[in-house]
Amino acid sequence: MKIAVAGAGAVGGYFGALLKKAGHDVVFLARGKHLEAMKKSGLVVKTNDQLLTIDGVFTDKIEGFADCELILFCVKSTDTESTAEQIASLRNDRAVVLTLQNGVDNEEKLAQILGGKRLLSAATYLSSHVEEPGVIKHSGRAKLVIGALDESLISFRDKVADLFRQAEIFVKTTDDIMLDKWKKLLWNATFNPLAALSKATVGEIMEHKELRKTAENACREVMRVANKIGIPLDEEMFHRTFANSGAALKHKPSMLQDRLKGKRMEIESLCGFIVKKGRQIGVETPVLQTLYSNLLFLETHR
Ligand SMILES: NC(=O)C1=CN([C@@H]2O[C@H](COP(=O)(O)OP(=O)(O)OC[C@H]3O[C@@H](n4cnc5c(N)ncnc54)[C@H](OP(=O)(O)O)[C@@H]3O)[C@@H](O)[C@H]2O)C=CC1
Ligand SMILES: CC(C)(CO)C(=O)C(=O)O
Secondary structure (H helix, E strand, O other): EEEHHHHHHOHHHHHHHHHOOOOEEEEEOOOHHHHHHHHOOEEEEEEEEEEEEOOOOOEHHHHHHOOOOOOEEEEOOOHHHHHHHHHHHHHHOOHHHHHHHOOOOHHHHHHHHOOHHHHHEEEEOEEEEEEEEOOOEOOOOOOOEEOOHHHHHHHHHHHHHHHHHOOOOOEEOOHHHHHHHHHHHHHHHHHHHHHHHOOOOOHHHHHHHHHHHHHHHHHHHHHHHHHHHOOOOHHHHHHHHHHHHHHHOOOOHHHHHHHHOOOOOHHHHHHHHHHHHHHHHOOHHHHHHHHHHHHHHHHHOO
């Protein structure tokens, strides 16, 4: 299958590389120094004890996506609209777009720009980052939970899941992808904003009595907002959010990594969205509101 990767960074570069290694035709959209490095020496993926070097088409021109069947949408949520507009300009309505992004707000934005009938979404369980231009470092296991946003795409969803499996990526399919995305968001909204402000790792948040309390309160606020709009995040999910973090104690959540690199943080998707949704439906989110306002200020006063 001809596959395009919109945003060949930590996520897009990792999955795109494995699909290319499995024999697919992959075009990687990137920019800046990372693009230059890949053009020069290929895309290097350091995954656990393996080192892959992938050749492919590396470009900053969206025209390279013109005849692809599947687009992996892997930009940060701060770039969702601008990248989707680029894809829309191609008029290749045949290509199905699979978003691997965190958060639950990208799907609606993509549907508005690209149309809802061509969208798949995945909850992405992965720990990777761009170590230096052209080099992606991944550790641990990777898992995708993939769902279709329109029933007409269910058989294509299954085809895409098989394609990933053939590339030795662990994949599950779901008929309720937005529930899976909310489950992932529960973890992200609990740890990312707090880590970005405090500069604490997941383990430091877990061990510090008062930070842990703040994380628990943030988690409960996400659950209250979700429950009010009919997303069943229950007590078991609350416990799992903290219990599952045992494997990620040294992890710096991505929003903290972005802060440390001076990059834009996904403040709206991983925090502001829940605060604003809470306001609309009458659910108070004082902890998330405090984190949100501080992050917004920090972003413009570094
Ligand atoms: N990293 C991880 O382990 C995980 C990340 N996620 C989620 O996946 C999404 C992607 O994250 P991640 O891969 O870490 O992000 P990265 O910043 O590593 O990758 C995105 C890449 O896309 C590039 N890019 C953005 N817009 C364009 C454009 N229009 N044209 C060309 N290149 C573009 C960026 O360039 P530039 O750097 O110049 O902006 C960057 O290289 C996020 O929503 C994140 O929360 C989910 C699970 C795990
Ligand atoms: C924990 C992780 C890497 C997801 O698997 C993540 O989503 C983040 O750091 O924001």
